[in-house]
Amino acid sequence: MITKEVISPPGAPNETFVINLGPQHPATHGVLRVKIVMDGEYVVRAEPICGYIHRMQEKMGENRTYAQFLPNTSRIDYLSAMTYTHGFVGAVERAAKLQVPPRAEYIRVITSEMNRISSHLVWWGAFLLDLGGFTPLLYAFDDREKILDLLEAITGSRLTYSYYRIGGLYNDVDDDFIKGTREFIAQMRPRLKMYRSLVTDNIILRKRLIEIGPISKEMCRKYGATGPVIRGSGIPYDVRKVEPYSAYPEFDFLVPTCEEGDSMARYLVRMEEMVQSLRIIEQALDKLPSGPVMAEKVPRVLKLPAGDYCYAVEAARGRFAVRIVSDNKEIPYRVKLRTPSLSNLSLFEEASAGMLLPDALALMGSLDLVIPDIDR
């Protein structure tokens, strides 16, 4: 990577200018605004400005019942709606001490992992779009379409599922879903190999990603980065392993990490995560127990005992944690949503200093930001 110190000739005039990247800009995928102080093509300081799609999700949690807030959780990070709902229902179940039937937990794992794959596919296509390659996006959406069709058949929606209920699931999966998912796994494996040979091994892509935008372990810890960002820096932090939840302890899967910490490392971690997710889905389908998908005796009017409850899940972008403070009423006293994208974005200012503008945008793409997830 070329940084400012290497290039700038001695005695060059020290003039900077400001460009306003966003809220409408092709690289920010939404309404993120980044105020960049530039010296020529070099980024001196990039300051992300959030809040353009702030929807007061946390405040909404404080003035409606748990069941009423449930659909909101799909709309925080619309690309991994399943895992976000999982975080919320998990927190409520933990507080209410509800025992979720094993079949429901297995189906939660299956659908969450499918959702992770579809989320990573969107990231992959959009990231390549950032780098100027248009075609992979359409291939990614072709695969994602199959996941969306499968999930639509059981949940009724294609993006904001709200499939999990407090104590279980909205409905059971049928044999068509299981058969379709197995077919999807069989199709997806050769596709991932094809993406590797067509895109990942492309010399232009490698030159644009290797050693670009390094993020150190210290920087990850300092800003609380999680998910593929921290794993790309060599720290094997995955909520599914370090704070096992749901049925994850019963499956055999690896947490892919890369020591390099550059954009390529984050890219490779996500690509490998899709392979691991396929493994988890396959194991879950093999071991899928029979039985009910809803816990018995879920109270119609749910009042959580007074206290402070937290539940974390590994969403596609990192650790998503829900903290509920209850004062034994129908409506929670406080709902705190810890979303991964905000922490991942916050290291952008430090990591991008001194980089060329296209490299900084490649770094931003490799963080996989979802703007509603930042602003909530």
Next chain:
Amino acid sequence: MTEAITNLVKLLATEPYRLLVFLVGMMAFVGLNAAYLVWVERKGAARFQRRPGPTEVGYAGLLQPIADAVKLMSKQLIVPAGVDRTLFRVAPLLMMSPALMSLAVIPWGENLAARNINVGLLMIFSFASINVMAIMLGGWASRNKYAIISAARVVSQNVAYEIPMLLVAITMIMVTGTMNLNEIVQQQAGAFWHWNLFRVWINPLMPVTFLIFYTCMLAETNRAPFDMAEAESELVAGAYTEYSGMGFGVFFMAEYANILLGCALATVLFLGGWQSPFGILSGVIWFLLKMYFLVFSVVWIRWTFPRTQFYGLLNLSWKILIPVSLLTLILSSAMIKLFHHA
């Protein structure tokens, strides 16, 4: 009646009518090509991306370019406040006209060229540099930060790429001994092994020379993977950000005119121009086939590769293309001196 037509044809074949006829013909050719290359690009992109592409306007979307042109023409020409009005308006024309001028010396068929001049190659290269200036002026006059970054990029990119391209051109002039494009094509008569691309007994690195020329052509025309000047995910639309309506439309047409010019020149220099690959039935059809094959490869590359990084592009030019093209130049001059000395 037939006499009148013959007389008219004779009259049109004399100067200056000949030039006029050819320029009008060229304008129509370039205009139609630009319009339909957009269609080809969109259809081609769609096929690479497993989707149908334009289908609504006309059969298989064939009238889509006309709909696009009508839309572009009906748009308001916005000249933003604070821009340099003259330069802002001149820039698109300055981009379009050099390509049209250069096409006048391209020999489409044996007797089919507006001007068969002895320094045709020199003329093309001298005009080809003007479109760099046009993009730079457009970016500069727009008073937009993205446009100015794009203008700065396009200048350094083209300085880097002009050099290997000219070195390749000098190699070709040495190999052929002439700058007259018609003569260059006539030297490649016979079957395809007489094409300059395969004349390895003069220069064993001839295919490499062609690849360098092709790469430089992509960079000169600002096509992917070297489209840094209009990198839409970084610079919105680069130098064209502030242009609307036909101002943008002319830039767009000029881009395709430049691609046509580059591919036509590659056809003339390396692929034997109008000469047939079998040695018989030579004609303009072969020229067009070869040229459109190259145009298709340009589209193919665009929809396959991601964009290169800017310093990657300069590294490629200064560290690989310039040394290799110098090597081919020295090698072919040595070969000519040693084995083909007349």
